[in-house]
Amino acid sequence: MQSSMPWFTVYHPSVIEKPVIRFIKEVWHFRNKPILVVLDPQGKLVCPNALHMMWIWGSNAFPFTSLREESLWREETWRLELLVNGIDPVILNWIKEGKYIFLYGGDDIEWVRKFTNNARAVAQAAHIPLEMVYVGKSSKREKIRRLMTTITMEKLSYIWEDFTMIWFFWTRIESMLYSKIQLGKLDDHDPMMQEIKKLLSYDREGGWAVLSNGSNVVVNGHSTTILPTLVEYELWKDQVPVKGFDLALEDHHRTIHGISHPCCRFDFPMTMGRIPGTMKCPECNRAMEKFSTFLCCHDEVIPDVLFQ
Structure with missing residues (x-):
């Protein structure tokens, strides 16, 4: 897999220092799901995870910064x-x-x-x-x-x-x-x-x-x-x-x-790094109750890679 990648890769995970691993987990909120952290030419963080805007807007999200993400949302409408x-x-x-x-x-x-x-x-x-x-x-x-x-x-x-x-x-x-x-x-x-x-x-x-x-x-x-x-x-x-x-x-x-007021529910996997502390109901705008859930739906997992 490593030889097929067109980008640089770490030769082996063991070469990553423990402080770096801790930084990626604690500061970049990486758990198990893929994230795409974007740095500018000076090494400054410009987006903690650009995958979301890529799925929504594709290449139109370039250069994949948080400023670009905010700009795209301002231009967007419910359609x-x-x-x-x-x-x-x-x-x-x-x-x-x-x-x-x-x-x-x-x-x-x-x-x-x-x-x-x-x-x-x-x-x-x-x-x-x-x-x-x-x-x-x-x-x-x-x-x-x-x-x-x-x-x-x-x-x-x-x-x-x-x-x-x-x-x-x-x-x-x-x-x-x-x-x-x-x-x-x-x-x-x-x-x-x-x-x-x-x-x-x-x-x-x-x-x-x-x-x-x-x-x-x-x-x-x-x-x-x-x-x-x-x-x-x-x-x-x-x-x-x-x-x-x-x-x-x-x-x-x-x-x-x-x-008829249907109940509202959101499920956030613990593998997702950024989980909101509170959420408001989109129906009544009240603060929603928070629960811990164990769930198994026996689903086959569709691969994360869509395009070869």
Whole structure:
């Protein structure tokens, strides 16, 4: 492996002095997950871990400094491209065509059937062009594989057959959270980051769906709120000619959300160096409770290396 690397490597780990190892662990917060520390030509630290911004923005993040990371966040908006850019050109074409697009996930096939059938029925009744894509889940790989087979056989929606695409999607979403943690701006009342936190939480607690009209995100909902919104279309269809489809759906979803409050949950592996001491709930903005959890999902691990 060492001979195949195009960069310099330490000849053997034993040559690294103990004070250096302690420095890397205590100051750079290295545990077991890879980090990419960036130094300028004078050896000054300019980013404690550039991997997050690489996953989010790719080469556009060059020169991979924390200043560049902050600048990219200031330029960013809550839009569908933020979630899928660099993953699937099919969805980018749907965005250009101005279609309504549902990204959805979860591991309950009965909920998937009800959701996709109701979404299709609402689209037909409202006369809007709708596409749907199942993007899996960040864990339970084998269960998701079986669920995707069912979705394909029953022609419920478009799926990402390549698990690398699913892995890349969730890695990028998690990187957005870790990037904000690293910048110390996790709870700065940023509406876009609240939506990212919701998405990560929904993935841990059931199903979810994000609806966009072209690039613009209309609603980001948990399975317990987005499905009832679609099922109850008859209750808000009269508002569509008045408010437009987007606002009518968003208003009814907000009403249901006010009644049903799904729990929010975030899991941080102990191997991640920077874990926030506190977090605020993206739904109610209260300080969240903190627990220690032992978890085994028996998943196969998708390799960290995407490109050769």
